[in-house]
Amino acid sequence: MSDPTNQLDIIIRGMDSEDWEDSAALLASGNVAYNTLQLPYMSRDYIRERAENVPRGLMMLAAEVEETVVGQLGLHRQFGRRAH
Amino acid sequence: MSDSPTLTIRGQHSDDWSELYTLWSDEAILRESLELPYMAEDAFRDQANTPAHVHVLIAEMSSLSGRKHIIGAAWLSANPRSRRRHVGELALMVRAEHRGTEAEAQLVDKALTMADQWLGLRRVEAIVFAANEGLLALFESKGFEREVLMRQYALRDGKLSDAVQLARIRGEA
Numbered sequence: 001m002s003d004p005t006n007q008l009d010i011i012i013r014g015m016d017s018e019d020w021e022d023s024a025a026l027l028a029s030g031n032v033a034y035n036t037l038q039l040p041y042m043s044r045d046y047i048r049e050r051a052e053n054v055p056r057g058l059m060m061l062a063a064e065v066e067e068t069v070v071g072q073l074g075l076h077r078q079f080g081r082r083a084h
Numbered sequence: 085m086s087d088s089p090t091l092t093i094r095g096q097h098s099d100d101w102s103e104l105y106t107l108w109s110d111e112a113i114l115r116e117s118l119e120l121p122y123m124a125e126d127a128f129r130d131q132a133n134t135p136a137h138v139h140v141l142i143a144e145m146s147s148l149s150g151r152k153h154i155i156g157a158a159w160l161s162a163n164p165r166s167r168r169r170h171v172g173e174l175a176l177m178v179r180a181e182h183r184g185t186e187a188e189a190q191l192v193d194k195a196l197t198m199a200d201q202w203l204g205l206r207r208v209e210a211i212v213f214a215a216n217e218g219l220l221a222l223f224e225s226k227g228f229e230r231e232v233l234m235r236q237y238a239l240r241d242g243k244l245s246d247a248v249q250l251a252r253i254r255g256e257a
Contacts, residue, residue: 037167081118081239 008065015060015072020051022062022069089145091187093194096140096157101129103154112180116216118238137162139198143178143191155182158195162203170206172199176219184218192226196252206254213237214246228252 015023024047027033033040054060057079063071077083105128107113114121134140141158156178163171174195178188199205210228212219224230228250237247 037165039166080120082237084236084239084244 011064013062013064015051015054015062015069017048017052017054019062019069019072020048023047023051023072026069026072089147091155091190092144092146093191094142094144096134096142100142100154104157105129107154107157107177107179110179113177115240116213116219117175117177134159137164139195139203141191141195141198143182143187145187155179155187156191158191160195160198160203160208162205170204172203172205172208174199174208174210176210184222189222189225192222196226200254208252208254210250210252211237211247212250213240214248215240220248220250223250223252226252227256 021044024042024044027036027038027042027047028040032038057077059075059077061073061075062069105123105125108117108119108123108128109121111121139160139162141160142154143156143158144152145155146152156176158177159173159175161173161175163169163173174192176188176192176195178191182188196208199208208228210223211234212223214220214233220230229252230248231251232249234247234249236244238245
């Protein structure tokens with residue numbers, strides 16, 4: 001809307017646990033699982049549980065288009081002698 | 085036959101933790117690891133309860149008098165992720181005075197036998213500081229190949245030090 005050079009309004013934001021259904025759909029789409037270390041046929045309960053229990057040091061970002069999360073990433077922080 | 089001390093490679097005992105704690109208080113050991121000094125003793129004791137996918141091999145020397153002491157250990161962690169079940173990671177810690185010895189080489193051999201013959205692993209990975217030439221040479225002599233140089237991998241001696249990722253593919257060595 002606001003940017004004429006880009007058809008999509010993209011919002012990059014922190015991921016919420018409520019995003020878990022989008023996350024499950026994302027993982028089931030196209031070749032997403034293929035290019036990760038995830039497996040197909042993952043239980044939705046497992047995906048939900050994982051979204052609700054993000055470990056310390058893991059920051060999850062979501063890319064949202066038209067109120068749907070279309071991409072996500074995790075930034076894993078290291079500790080101790082690898083904190084840099 | 086000889087009066088030289090004998091080496092035993094064995095599994096971990098629940099009362100090993102205090103001797104392992106001493107090992108982890110040794111600066112030469114700490115330096116090649118990712119651990120920090122001044123580890124809390126009780127935190128360490130809890131940590132010694134290793135998860136089922138981590139196999140610990142203890143290298144113990146016994147003298148003729150029957151005195152035993154741990155000179156090093158190997159940790160072979162089987163990757164728990166489904167698509168990486170064929171992968172293990174080997175970490176080795178040996179006291180400085182026993183590095184480059186037959187004891188250290190035997191510890192690696194036993195860990196690799198565990199990987200090949202018991203766990204059926206295809207790929208064993210190891211990460212070694214680039215300056216730790218002795219250990220790099222040992223791993224290479226056991227079929228590991230250098231894959232990646234990881235720059236500024238971790239603090240070692242106060243410096244951000246490079247590390248080498250190695251891997252050994254079973255059947256290719």
